[in-house]
Amino acid sequence: MKRHLLSAADLTRDDAELILSTAEELRSLADRPIKKLPALRGRTIVNLFFEDSTRTRISFEAAAKRLSADVINFSAKGSSLSKGESLKDTALTLEAMGADAVVVRHWASGAPHNLANAGWSRSSVINAGDGTHEHPTQALLDAFTMTRHLGPMDGRRVAIVGDVLHSRVARSNALLLHTLGAEVTLVAPPTLLPYGVDTWDVQTSYDLDAVLPKTDVVMMLRVQRERMNASYFPSVREYSRRYGLDARRMATLQDHAIVMHPGPMIRGMEITADVADSKRSVIVEQVTNGVAVRMAVLYLLLGGNEPALSTGEDPTGSAAEGENDA
Amino acid sequence: MTDYLIKKAQVLGGEPADLGIKDGRIVPPTEVSGAEIVEATGLIALPGLVDLHTHLREPGREDAETVETGTRAAAVGGFTAVHAMANTDPVADTAGVVEQVWRLGREAGHCDVFPVGAVTVGLAGERLAELGAMADSAARVRVFSDDGKCVSDPVLMRRALEYVKAFDGVIAQHAQEPRLTEEAQMNEGELSGRLGLRGWPAVAEEAIIARDCLLAAHVGSRLHVCHVSTAGSVEILRWAKALAAKQGGWSVTAEACPHHLLLTDELAATYDPIYKVNPPLRTQADVEAVREGLADGTIDIVATDHAPHPHEDKDCEWQAAAFGMLGLETALSIVQKTMVDPGLVDWAGVAERMSAVPARIGRLDGHGRPIAEGEPANLVLYDAAASHVVDPSELASLSRNTPYAGLELPGRVVATFLRGRPTVLDGKLC
Numbered sequence: 001m002k003r004h005l006l007s008a009a010d011l012t013r014d015d016a017e018l019i020l021s022t023a024e025e026l027r028s029l030a031d032r033p034i035k036k037l038p039a040l041r042g043r044t045i046v047n048l049f050f051e052d053s054t055r056t057r058i059s060f061e062a063a064a065k066r067l068s069a070d071v072i073n074f075s076a077k078g079s080s081l082s083k084g085e086s087l088k089d090t091a092l093t094l095e096a097m098g099a100d101a102v103v104v105r106h107w108a109s110g111a112p113h114n115l116a117n118a119g120w121s122r123s124s125v126i127n128a129g130d131g132t133h134e135h136p137t138q139a140l141l142d143a144f145t146m147t148r149h150l151g152p153m154d155g156r157r158v159a160i161v162g163d164v165l166h167s168r169v170a171r172s173n174a175l176l177l178h179t180l181g182a183e184v185t186l187v188a189p190p191t192l193l194p195y196g197v198d199t200w201d202v203q204t205s206y207d208l209d210a211v212l213p214k215t216d217v218v219m220m221l222r223v224q225r226e227r228m229n230a231s232y233f234p235s236v237r238e239y240s241r242r243y244g245l246d247a248r249r250m251a252t253l254q255d256h257a258i259v260m261h262p263g264p265m266i267r268g269m270e271i272t273a274d275v276a277d278s279k280r281s282v283i284v285e286q287v288t289n290g291v292a293v294r295m296a297v298l299y300l301l302l303g304g305n306e307p308a309l310s311t312g313e314d315p316t317g318s319a320a321e322g323e324n325d326a
Numbered sequence: 327m328t329d330y331l332i333k334k335a336q337v338l339g340g341e342p343a344d345l346g347i348k349d350g351r352i353v354p355p356t357e358v359s360g361a362e363i364v365e366a367t368g369l370i371a372l373p374g375l376v377d378l379h380t381h382l383r384e385p386g387r388e389d390a391e392t393v394e395t396g397t398r399a400a401a402v403g404g405f406t407a408v409h410a411m412a413n414t415d416p417v418a419d420t421a422g423v424v425e426q427v428w429r430l431g432r433e434a435g436h437c438d439v440f441p442v443g444a445v446t447v448g449l450a451g452e453r454l455a456e457l458g459a460m461a462d463s464a465a466r467v468r469v470f471s472d473d474g475k476c477v478s479d480p481v482l483m484r485r486a487l488e489y490v491k492a493f494d495g496v497i498a499q500h501a502q503e504p505r506l507t508e509e510a511q512m513n514e515g516e517l518s519g520r521l522g523l524r525g526w527p528a529v530a531e532e533a534i535i536a537r538d539c540l541l542a543a544h545v546g547s548r549l550h551v552c553h554v555s556t557a558g559s560v561e562i563l564r565w566a567k568a569l570a571a572k573q574g575g576w577s578v579t580a581e582a583c584p585h586h587l588l589l590t591d592e593l594a595a596t597y598d599p600i601y602k603v604n605p606p607l608r609t610q611a612d613v614e615a616v617r618e619g620l621a622d623g624t625i626d627i628v629a630t631d632h633a634p635h636p637h638e639d640k641d642c643e644w645q646a647a648a649f650g651m652l653g654l655e656t657a658l659s660i661v662q663k664t665m666v667d668p669g670l671v672d673w674a675g676v677a678e679r680m681s682a683v684p685a686r687i688g689r690l691d692g693h694g695r696p697i698a699e700g701e702p703a704n705l706v707l708y709d710a711a712a713s714h715v716v717d718p719s720e721l722a723s724l725s726r727n728t729p730y731a732g733l734e735l736p737g738r739v740v741a742t743f744l745r746g747r748p749t750v751l752d753g754k755l756c
Contacts, residue, residue: 087646110522113597134522168522171522194520196517196519
């Protein structure tokens with residue numbers, strides 16, 4: 001594996017499978033009375049959040065703590081745009097405090113790349129969501145959840161539905177699922193698909209009803225109401241009618257198909273309450289799996305060269321350099 | 327004033343010949359006395375370069391560049407005249423500010439500085455600045471531009487094009503439809519979607535160029551298009567120029583920047599804001615179309631859009647960084663690399679595109695003249711056989727935001743003469 005996790009494209013298939021299998025081992029911890037391993041004792045992990053995201057932050061915090069790492073939460077709400085402390089100075093400060101890994105959430109696409117590559121910092125950088133670019137650990141936890149329900153992803157069909165244009169979750173999922181051999185279809189009104197999406201390793205569709213009966217996974221993305229004001233779609237009602245997942249549409253899914261959502265959901269907009277709370281929905285499980293996957297990422301990036309649990313297989317043989325095409 | 331005898335210079339890349347310089351003019355070699363000898367064997371002599379698009383940042387952003395440092399950079403790059411863009415603070419929208427910049431240029435003395443006047447008050451795009459007052463001022467402004475911002479209101483653009491006819495002015499348009507480019511960060515293409523950076527679509531440039539050509543044709547005016555960056559823009563200009571040639575009574579000229587001749591949007595994948603510029607770096611197909619347009623005369627000139635920024639404005643997140651890159655000191659090398667070495671233009675063609683025509687567009691008297699007896703001795707001696715690796719710490723500019731750091735570029739400016747006085751000798755500022 002590379003030293004940083006900036007993009008899902010940083011992961012080779014071997015890397016991704018190693019993370020998923022490590023996460024599977026670590027997930028069993030959640031069922032134990034004492035949910036803690038000594039693996040990262042004495043290591044310091046900083047959660048550096050330039051944008052509010054309580055759920056991602058506490059997921060990383062729980063993951064780090066279960067590995068016995070010391071966790072520092074650094075919420076930097078100001079931005080260079082507002083002439084607060086710059087990303088560089090923040091990075092130098094964390095460096096001076098001896099951070100081993102920095103988990104960064106930032107409103108600017110590419111900010112984790114800057115942290116990792118501008119020479120400001122020697123720590124491992126983990127992208128916890130940057131602008132409208134990527135959110136690789138979300139894609140990993142999504143793939144983990146899918147695998148637990150469906151087995152290996154080769155040839156599986158995944159529909160990602162909603163505001164793909166502004167979604168870092170969609171980008172990372174498209175990349176990772178392709179790496180794992182799945183077939184991804186992005187479903188959205190044409191205004192909410194990125195320019196140049198025809199060059200991605202995905203299918204696209206404007207017609208949710210046509211896609212649902214064939215898919216194994218349907219992943220709904222949040223759609224912000226404000227998009228309506230920028231003419232991405234005419235009204236919330238029209239959006240929901242054409243691209244929302246309701247009981248009628250859910251009934252057209254195959255029996256084994258699952259419904260996912262990275263959260264936070266807007267019930268009544270992209271997903272109805274009865275779908276979100278249905279048996280097909282694995283939305284809550286995604287959260288549980290998020291902790292295990294982030295434990296695996298932290299463990300492997302911070303030099304975990306022994307099995308995470310003493311009974312696991314030896315993961316050291318898979319330190320292949322990933323291709324980065326992003 | 328010292329006489330100079332330049333030995334065996336290849337004028338426009340031609341046969342070696344000696345040139346005399348006396349009292350600021352070019353004279354036969356026999357007419358100089360006690361002259362200082364400048365050995366120019368193997369060097370190409372070009373007329374002093376003229377930049378139609380330079381940001382000197384003074385007044386207001388003296389932390390990025392001053393007239394003094396910017397004109398030093400210009401001299402090092404072989405320029406004897408630069409047009410200082412109006413987006414200073416305060417904006418160069420009054421006779422007072424343009425005269426200030428013009429005077430600072432005279433005092434610095436490294437090259438002539440011709441201020442560009444703002445088209446609209448404060449670059450706000452709402453009402454015309456006092457264009458006539460700037461034209462009549464000591465700075466004798468002929469080029470007007472809101473560069474950095476587009477004169478997007480079609481009525482205002484029409485009026486500006488009409489109004490400057492009274493003093494043979496030209497409107498230099500920064501062609502960028504503002505609504506199509508809100509918060510735009512890079513070229514809209516395959517890569518912007520992948521990188522999650524807001525796209526700046528080619529159509530936002532092309533639509534304004536097409537509109538402005540039609541406006542200039544309608545009112546019979548002179549239009550200049552800044553920093554052409556897309557293949558579509560080149561096509562529109564090709565069509566517009568053919569139309570202007572047929573109709574007569576109006577004209578359109580256009581410039582390309584060195585960085586749009588060489589660099590592509592692929593560089594944005596580094597998220598290094600050193601490559602953030604406006605208009606953005608485009609695709610390889612655009613680069614090739616711009617080169618072709620510059621070769622066939624669709625694009626008339628090279629202009630640098632030299633845009634200095636202090637380190638902290640580039641050492642940050644892409645989205646937070648300033649647009650713009652340095653250009654004066656590397657322009658001639660980039661043109662050699664992208665146009666001359668591949669055989670698209672010869673050195674006479676370079677002299678046209680980097681000296682004669684920009685001087686004509688700016689209505690400058692003493693610049694862009696042929697290298698001939700009796701003409702002002704504005705000259706650059708250039709070693710096209712040399713090469714150098716760009717080292718930002720060696721730049722004369724106050725800023726360091728060159729996208730070419732570490733790149734090996736062909737050629738080296740050996741000497742620059744401004745009206746017979748060397749501003750650069752042996753590659754060093756005088």
